[in-house]
Amino acid sequence: MTRRLALAAALAALGCGNDGSPAFTTGPGVTSVAHTSTSSDSTSTSTSSSTSGGAEDSAAASSSGAASTFDMAPPPDLGDPTPAGCKGKIDFVFAISALGTMATEQDQLIASLPGFMETIANDFADFDAHVISINTDGSWRGEYCESPAWCLNKGNCGPYAVDYECGKHVDQVWTCDKTLGAGLIFNAGANAYNKPCDLYGGNRYIIAGQSDPVEAFKCISQVGTFGEDPPLADSLVASLSPELNGPEGCNAGFLRPDALLVFVFIMDNEDQKSILSPKKVYDAIVAAKGGDEDAVVALAIIPQLLEGEPKPFCTYNDPPIVQHLAEVIERFPYHEAGDVCADEYATFFNGAAANLVYQACNSFIPQ
Template identity: 45%
Template sequence: MRRLALAALAALAACNNGEGPGPGFGSSITTAPQGTSSSGDASTSTSTSTSTSSAEDSAAASNSSTSSAGSGIPDGGTPPDGGDKPPPGCMGKVDLVFSISSSWTMENQQEALKASFPGFVDTLETAFAGFDYHILVPRQYGPPWGIPGCEADCVDTCPTGPEDYPCGAVLEPCDTVKGAGITFSAGWDASNERCDLAGGHRYITAGQPDLTGAFTCVGSVGTSGAGVVAEAAVSALKDEINAPAGCNAGFLREDALLVVVAIDDVWDELSEGTPKDWADALVGAKGGDADAVVLLVIANDIDDPDSLCGYEPGGEHRLRTWTQLLPHSVFGSMCVDSYDGYFADAAAKIKAQCDVFVPQ
């Protein structure tokens, strides 16, 4: 099954003007990136109290009165010490990354994801008063399909593409950056339009008027490419892309729980690094706090003797290993009729971790 998927990728590359995902990537992710919004260790302070006897209280009161009378300055008492560290709980702030493969075999999985999304959000909105979300779908690699190759023959549509192909599309610099939030996809089964996101961000925020419509637009990544879902998720969290001038500026917040959802129909043999690298990168993005990360992976389960997709042993299922390396994760088979159950499990983990989360 994996050999078939990889052969299909080679065929797609030939159709796409001979341009595939590229032979490699410029930097290693063996060092976990830090979230831009994190700035060192959390500041902590403690307050203490002591009890005294009645006699000691009286003596203290007398000394205080004498001191105040002698100086003419009222005694304001002992100043506060600044209080305790921030209260636990993410206060409904959740940064969600949906990393979605655009392989030619992914049409059903993308539709199942979009069908499950509204129920997932409803669950989180019920769990959190004033649910404050950031939702980002990272680009896997390269420019949208058909650009620039299709432009030469594009009149009303692309002769080798879908009827709704956007011939007049103008790319923005971040449209070609791996890990940047998608606002424009093109190709078969893609949105084939520029998504209108509130605030001019490359991610959806709580101010989005039509949340489901916006997610349907950015989540329709199409089936004219391929996927490096783990690498794209990690790339979306790097310092430089979340810096003030970066493509994802403002996405990653230090006081928000990080939730990563990866959807693929293979084992992600193309992403650079190892499952441990990917796990370390997610934890590193939250200042080293593994309890601030929830991971949901939906992929084929052919490595499982009880597989829903058909048992086909051999090799390491890298996406399953990724979930096993993180303490708060869910692995689901893509071969179920609905992803609702997996999203319900993930929502329960999000609520549990949000209740105990302390910003770093």
């Protein structure tokens, strides 16, 4: 079996059941299709909203192996496709909402990411990726599983977390598992991976040499559907801060000065909780890349304008309000937004997103 076929087989094995479509809550700037649905925690009917709360600018966010990260097929022999810039050294940050509405979106991300990585790798002779999925609400949701409501009295974490093993791994949970912006290595709760991640190198992110990179990405990105309303933009700033990336930080070694930074927001609602304005988010990210905005590719899979008939369980943009995450990515010269209601995300990632990464690598010249 070729590597490409092996990858396809791995993707087929990624299918996750979506047992019950979670209920939607909506925020300013987005409208969801009214419906009633059952989630792991509640049953509710969604409503529409079209006003936007202002973000306060005064507060700030908190403080080697040889194999390719996703074990892709080697690039075709077309000479040296590597541009003079990043040369395939790329740091990927995924900021994924864990609201009760996100099970389908997480499945689609997991199914599309390996193909995205393969598309990019084929453009670079020396593809070297770091991949992190960050804590977007500053909590470890396994605490709910271990509470009297479930593990202590019922011996399990409910029908949407059947793989969670009560008490077995709690001694592995520490400060970084509850830190905003820290890499996730133990997602727990409803529709989460529910096992600690075994990452090569002992980091909170995937690096080259990972024995099963597809499964590793599933582990870190299947964040579940029992999170608080997350400050996604603020969590991104925290993930790239000197505090978290320094030698003693939770994400130590993740952010490399000579690597292109690619960040991806995935949220089916408005980011109401982030305090930092789009400009302050932009300023912090560019500062983390040494002042070079060409060193960043900004992607988001978020609600878009409704065209045609609405899909059940989908959330749509509600103009004239501009979504916070859309405003953030639009400040970067290399940016693209995908539709959170799309039937699949592979088209977005393998098309415009991958092309932007290649363009940015041609422009970014590490100093």
